[in-house]
Amino acid sequence: VYVELRNGIQMPIIASGVPGSDFAANTKIILDSKVAHIDTAYQYGNQRGIGLGLQGYNRTSYFLTTKIPECGSNDLKDTSRCGELSTGLMDQNLEELGVKYVDLMLVHRPPHGGCSSLCKIVQDQWRAVENFYYAGKTRAIGVSNYCQECFECLEATQRVVPMVNQVEYHVGMGSNPHELLSYSASHGIVIEAYSPLGGSSGKAIHNDRVVSIAKEYQKTPAQIALKWILQHNSTFVTASANKNYLLEDLDVFNFKISSSDMEKLDAETSPGGSICDDEKSMLSPGAAAIIVTVITLFCFAVGFVTYFRCVKKPRTHEEVSMDEFSSGGKTDSENTRNFQAVEQTGESWEEDDEEHIGSTLERKCEVAEPVHS
8 A cells, every 4th residue: 555745756654664684584584574665764774684685676676765864963074064064874874775866755854953043054955955866866856844934944945845744653643743733634744653653662452441442343453453553534553573573563554544543543641652763852052061061061160169168267276087088098189989971862773663562462573773773
């Protein structure tokens, strides 16, 4: 089953990431299970293995999606050369996968700091993606984790509107979080849901409402969760190398969830999630540096005041003796605690990889994906 993108390209609505360690073998399992859409990314580190697994399959028999990191990330630090470096990574994706073209190239996420304040590098990177598309090296182009502000940034200079937006979306987040689904529909952008079962632990299929409806329809909770996404006119990408689970994912076209049950699922608030990076409240490196500087200055000031007070009021012999007793005879300097401030950059690799628990709710996560996320 396919969805037609704005340029007429047909994209299979069910995709799978490639988990595990034997990426070549697992790629073959996925394709042999009739899941014809493989999802990967530069940052996943599995592209060479996938490329080996694709050998022997007719190139037109599968749909291949990959992604490049955002400008300003560790892989694309020099934002002044954003377009040039992005082109280099897209070419590297093709080389690692062993193909002459991919079917869909995505920008993995917005830059840290947001699209409004860093609009120029967002536009520069998208221009490079457009050029890659015009060069025939990808059949379609899109983004991931983008909110409305990012699309508004692109509108000023874009030649091609993004065709796909891959975002976190599952039961528990509401039918139209951040009003992104309605916005996407009005602009011809296809939503592709990652973490469709609620994350790496499959929280959505433990949801009592999902379990109850699954029993009523004689389906698994995973199938109900996935069908809910499809009935909201969205596609999804899961991740499994278990043939039974892959076949379960595919078996979602022979039933329909009623309007009343869809409304019940729409109303669920657990598990929660963030459909795009605007909602993740990530600090930009600059903001994080300012906060660390302020904390450091504060700690220095407190230390200085404490020292000044000690100098002005020398301790008595009795106080020193008690200190040495309670410290096991060690000196003050030997008992000084050292504190280290750790700055979190907020950059975690997320293959939004989620696993079912199946009909018995015992399916385990096969991939520990960081959260593209």
